[in-house]
Every structure is written in C-alpha cells, then in structure tokens.
Amino acid sequence: MKKFPYTPLQIAIIIYAWSGIVLLIFDLLTGNISPNPIQDLEQRTGRHAITLLVLSLLCTPIHTIFKWSEPLKRRRALGLYALLYATIHVIIYMDLDYGLAWSSIYENILEKPRLIVGAFAFLLMIPLGITSFDIWKKRLGKNWKRLHQLVYLIVPLVVLHYVWSKKGDLLSLQGEVLKPMIYGLIVVIFLIFRIPPIKKAIASFSSRYLSPRKKQDPQPEQS
C-alpha cells in the first residue's frame, strides 16, 4: 500500500495556514465582517502572518528541548506561508486602502514610524522567502545561514509594528496591548533561548531529563 505523503505536523500546518484565507472568504461571503472591512482584512492577514512567523521561530527550541527534528524541516513552509499572508496584508493596504496611489502610500508610510517598521520587516522577508529553497542554500553556502539569521531581526520588528498599531498604553498595559505583548514575550523568550550558554544548558537538561534514552539527532541545517 502507498504511504500517505504527509505527516500529522504537515497536515496541521497546511490546515492552520489555509484557515486564514478560507475563514476570510467565508466571512466575506456571509457578511460576517466588521463595519470597517478593509481594516478587518488588514488586521486578520497581519495577525496570521505574525503567528506563522512566530511558529517558524518555535521550531528550533522544540527540536532542542524534545529532540524532535521534524519541526526543523517545516520552518521553510511556515516562513513562506508567513510571507504569503504578509504580502496579502500589504496588497490590501496598498490597493484596497490606498487604491495604489503610490505617492500617498509613500507619504503615509513615511509619516508613521509603525508603518516604516512594518515596511522594513516586509522588505527583509522577501529575500529570505526567495532564498529559502535548496538551490539557494547550495549557492550561498555559509552566507545562507547568515542571511537567514535576519529572521531574529524581522520578528521583533513585526512585533513592534503590531504593538504600535494598537491603541493603548504599554506601561499601564491598558487598551489593546495585551495580545501583542504576549507575542512580544514569546519572542523575547525565543531570543534568550538563542544565547549559546542558555541553549547549551537547556539542551543538556533536556538530554538528561526529557529524552534521556534518545540519541541526539544529527543536527539539520539551522537558520
């Protein structure tokens, strides 16, 4: 009998990734959309993009803690889905919100620092998406890893763009800042996790207590 070509993790990623577009189309068709539909579309696609991006960061810690190597193979898919939603998010802003009026778009972005940050993050995501394929990995050699470490800059920028887009007070945690702060906290934990001595300590703790009998998997290429 032919083996099923997808693993449960791949199926979960495909379902989650496409659920954003499917629910959006469903809500548009059934009229279940806020009185400000363009803003609603912008917010939903933006949130789906950041969630997929953060999930792609989660893959390495999961591997380090549980010695489960499959998530490392799924980072590319998560990153590309994040780029897809970020692109839809930007197209909605440029086309539906600003009718492709380039000078207004340019002015609007430049006068709002939160949009400059979002645009910078988006521009950085493009080369990562393009070079995420194996052919580029071979061509770029060691530089591929260096380039893909940009994700540790992109994610904090996107979190900043998110926090800044919400009305509220960061210091008193009032208004709509709680959700973006949770993303921020997750990202800070991931970044702390990347500090070599901490990463090493967690890996050795995990080998000793969480997966003591498992031999360490050969480490696939990290981004």
Ligand code: HEM
């Ligand atoms: C040229 C680049 C970008 C532009 C012009 C842009 C524009 C916007 C605008 C106008 C909003 C505010 C919507 C509103 O509440 O009225 C927004 C919010 C948001 N954007 Fe972007 N964005 C850009 C890049 C990105 C990227 C790359 C991501 C993620 C990967 C992203 C994720 C988000 C998120 C999470 C929100 C907040 C959603 C919410 O309020 O729940 N944006 N963006």
